[in-house]
Amino acid sequence: MADLSLFSNEQIAALLSALPDPAFILTRSGRYAAIFGGTDTRYYHDGSGLAGKYLAEVLNPEKAAWFQAQVAIALASRGLHVVEYPLAGDDVKGVGSEGPAETLWFEGRVQPLEYQVLGEDAVLWVASNITASKKLEALLRMQSETDSLTGLANRRKLMNSLTEHFELFARYKTAASVLIFDIDHFKGINDEYGHLSGDKAIMATAEVCRRELRATDFPARLGGDEFVVLMPHTDSAQAMPIAERLRLRIAEQLRELGTLGRGATISGGLSEMTAGDSAYEEVLKRADDALYRAKRDGRNRIVRH
Template identity: 35%
Template sequence: MTHENTCAELLDQLQAVADSLPAPVFVIDYDGRYTAVFGGRFRNHYDGGLNLVGCLMQDVLPEEKWRLFLSVVRRAIDTGTLQTCDYQLASMEVGVTENDGPPGPQWFHGRIYPVMPRPGKKPSAVWLAINVSEQKTMADRLQRLSERDDLTGTFNRRYFMARLAAEVQAARREDTALCIITLDVDHFKRINDRYGHMTGDLALQHLVATLRVQLRRQDILARIGGEEFAILCLATVPTEAWTVAERLRQGIKDAPLATDHGPLRMTISLGIAAMHARETNLQALLSRADLALYQAKESGRDRTCFAAPPDPSDCQGPQDHGTNQPLPP
């Protein structure tokens, strides 16, 4: 066998290997022109890309995408190093796609490596596009499970404390107000003892559903204990937090849970704490709200109390109905 035949056979074998790759490999020159496409035969994950050969990125992709992709290609060529790029792309965004792959936007992990140019040829790079949509969906699902309470679907304590730390830093940096509301169900143990834990679970789910209707878009609700919840009120001064808390209290009172035993009426007690200008101890902030919640319970339940100053006149409940009562200084 001659040297030429050996080389030709080897090239045929390499071509067969490249074409058999499940993920597509694009060869793209410095100008952004697709000069070759290999692989990508797994149609569950990829559209056919042969129609891209000869096209410029600028002509077949949205501006935001082609600018990103071209910058990555040129960085790989200029530095002579491997580059990576994670991105989302849908068939409808590609001007000449064969549109025979998966529907809807897909997530990809791109691995881009420079190709040594032949004399007189433009430098180029190979772009391996790996569809990672399934992995990302699973990662997002695991992330959600790590942040959410199984029973109520609200955020859990772990997420709340991490978010609180971030928001306190942001509020200090931007000089904005921040408040915390803590609340729990009055006499919740009696509900479990009288109706059973299944009804108790339904009561908590009903509570959360009712709270969500009353909360503002910027309010972050989390379950931080058995029947205890916390609300992070962003960009909120104490008077606004008071209004939110009272709306929640009245909303729960006015929305009984329908059960086989008849309507189950619940009330809640709430405590409010405002972030001080130099707040750094997150647990102390949360503890002040808990102390106000304890004060609300000690004052008769079904009421809202403000953390400072700890005075009975700072409470509002069914006995005084002080909806126009000014907040303490």
């Protein structure tokens, strides 16, 4: 611990004022008893005007209640309480157009004080702006879940989504269908016209998925020329017309490329989650079996299992 006797009261006040991150003394009732620091103007506005005000005077009701709850948690724990939280312009009263154009993220380190302030239990709340690290975290997460060629979800993201929807189905019997399809004679396209043409065919297929599917549908590239579409709240009878429309539109788009000779089509297999399923893999297996039947029966078709 520092020997504060080495510093005068004026020096201690100057040290507190020089803190880059803002530090607030907040009472149990949500009153700003004091504000120190916040000198890093890249991330913080002047908060000196908050002293004496209550959270409810500064923040909207929901956000003010959240902050007051965190103060209560820290006081009850009697130890350091660390939280991450967003603050948007409409969370703060009276800032209007002067508020941040984007949501800012902060880490709050909330430490109960061993003495009362203004007759109340109180905490020291140090706020650190972590918006940059949150943006990087979101970017890395997006990159880890996105197929680099098509921009669709990748296999990892697909499996996570299938898991979530299967849990919903198992608990609430919420219908969901799965379509697996690939581009017919894709190896021949690569062999005859080159891998660049193959990539163009894959990208064109992904673009049709984005354009033609519903906002609630979830298209993903499984790998190679194979795609999966998860259709939530949709049984296979309802999904079949959607799959057929996708088949027709993809064939039209691939013909328009003009680099695939006679053009290309897709074959697909469709299945839905059923009461007997114990995992989403069973739905995928049925859809995959239906895909192979579509290939065997002449391609350029959707087979429903």
